[in-house]
Amino acid sequence: MGTTATYALDPRTTVLIGGITSGLMALVLSLLTRATPLPVPGLWTWTAGAWSVFGAMLLLGLRDWTSNLATITLGNGALMLAYILWLAGTHRHLGQRMRWWPWLTVWTLATALVSWFIFVEPSFRVRTVVVAGLCAYLNAHHALVLLRHPRAERFGQSIGVSLTTTWLLILCAVYGIRALHAAWFAQGNTGLLTQGAVQIIYTGCFTICNLMLVIGYATTASDHVRARIEDQAIHDPLTGGLNRQALMDSLERERARSARTGQPFSVAMLDVDNFKKINDSHGHPVGDRVLVHLCRRMSALVRPNDVVARYGGEEFVIVMPETALGAALLAGQRILKNAVQIDDQALPPFTISIGLAQWSSADTSVDTVIARADAALYAAKANGRNRVELGGSAISV
Numbered sequence: 001m002g003t004t005a006t007y008a009l010d011p012r013t014t015v016l017i018g019g020i021t022s023g024l025m026a027l028v029l030s031l032l033t034r035a036t037p038l039p040v041p042g043l044w045t046w047t048a049g050a051w052s053v054f055g056a057m058l059l060l061g062l063r064d065w066t067s068n069l070a071t072i073t074l075g076n077g078a079l080m081l082a083y084i085l086w087l088a089g090t091h092r093h094l095g096q097r098m099r100w101w102p103w104l105t106v107w108t109l110a111t112a113l114v115s116w117f118i119f120v121e122p123s124f125r126v127r128t129v130v131v132a133g134l135c136a137y138l139n140a141h142h143a144l145v146l147l148r149h150p151r152a153e154r155f156g157q158s159i160g161v162s163l164t165t166t167w168l169l170i171l172c173a174v175y176g177i178r179a180l181h182a183a184w185f186a187q188g189n190t191g192l193l194t195q196g197a198v199q200i201i202y203t204g205c206f207t208i209c210n211l212m213l214v215i216g217y218a219t220t221a222s223d224h225v226r227a228r229i230e231d232q233a234i235h236d237p238l239t240g241g242l243n244r245q246a247l248m249d250s251l252e253r254e255r256a257r258s259a260r261t262g263q264p265f266s267v268a269m270l271d272v273d274n275f276k277k278i279n280d281s282h283g284h285p286v287g288d289r290v291l292v293h294l295c296r297r298m299s300a301l302v303r304p305n306d307v308v309a310r311y312g313g314e315e316f317v318i319v320m321p322e323t324a325l326g327a328a329l330l331a332g333q334r335i336l337k338n339a340v341q342i343d344d345q346a347l348p349p350f351t352i353s354i355g356l357a358q359w360s361s362a363d364t365s366v367d368t369v370i371a372r373a374d375a376a377l378y379a380a381k382a383n384g385r386n387r388v389e390l391g392g393s394a395i396s397v
């Protein structure tokens, strides 16, 4: 006498559990869109995708209880749409433009094919190959977009992006296997809600993957907010240079390094000559743009390890690690000449003055080296501006 295997779960329950968990996760993403202290590009689109998965899983789970149009056509349509929305969310997050029309055309064709193979020539096999094949392709394409992204938010750099990419690849593999299974094996040709291990495994895998992807988007969003907040905490909002707190931290690091290695470091303090006149004659917005321009030019002119920071008002400080006063003077002269070159015709011509000082073992704190650079800047102003002056005598460290 044959025995029929019994399972604790059946495919319908798995799909409905998947629907409920997707709905809860969509709710979490929706709350996150309101709760993040800074906007996260793409978060709304990922949230819309999560709601679409929720709708898809519920519709697919209602199979045989309501019309095929609602359960199969709309269910599969919502599922494919969800992956397109998730892809669009990622493009937005990475600051890329996605062309919608090719994807919407593919989606329309796939949905039309699914309808044809329900109502005209019913075939579970073809429907599965179409839907699972497209979903596999969409998720593979999505993973590649993340893997190819050159900036900070890429695989290995952000936990959220690594998690998302990994689960996109797993989901792509599950859909790929599902499509091939349906195409070539009779056993793979059982309906979505047919009792048995095959459908329980597939529906369970889809549920877990979709859940992990939503967790991946939420983690990516929180990584993004944390990185932005960390960035804002150390940068000056107008010029993009480091702020005063970050400058003091950098000076402390250089002081400690100098004590350890015996290598000197130098500090340049500089400001725009007669900046008040620029503001008075051209307006504060133009004055602001002069500061932004100057900071950008200086950052391009110094070595990668040098630190450019806004000290306050129109004053900047450059920290030059492992640089004695002689080398700092050459750098100062280069900056004096080149940082004021203007490529934007809307900016007025301007000059800068620079005071230089070298850290000395006799300095009691980093404030003293700053004070010497400031005194040198004062001397540069007193001696006619548009020049570099050296502060005090360099004492070997």
Ligand SMILES: Nc1nc2c(ncn2[C@@H]2O[C@H](COP(=O)(O)OP(=O)(O)OP(=O)(O)O)[C@@H](O)[C@H]2O)c(=O)[nH]1
Binding pocket: 238, 271, 272, 273, 274, 275, 276, 277, 279, 283, 284, 285, 286, 287, 288, 291, 312, 313, 314, 381, 385
């Ligand atoms: N546009 C703009 N102006 C600023 C900013 N911070 C400070 N200032 C202006 O910078 C000007 C600095 O003026 P002063 O200290 O007299 O210096 P100066 O006119 O450059 O003269 P010298 O330094 O002696 O060459 C003031 O008018 C400030 O209002 C800023 O963020 N944006």
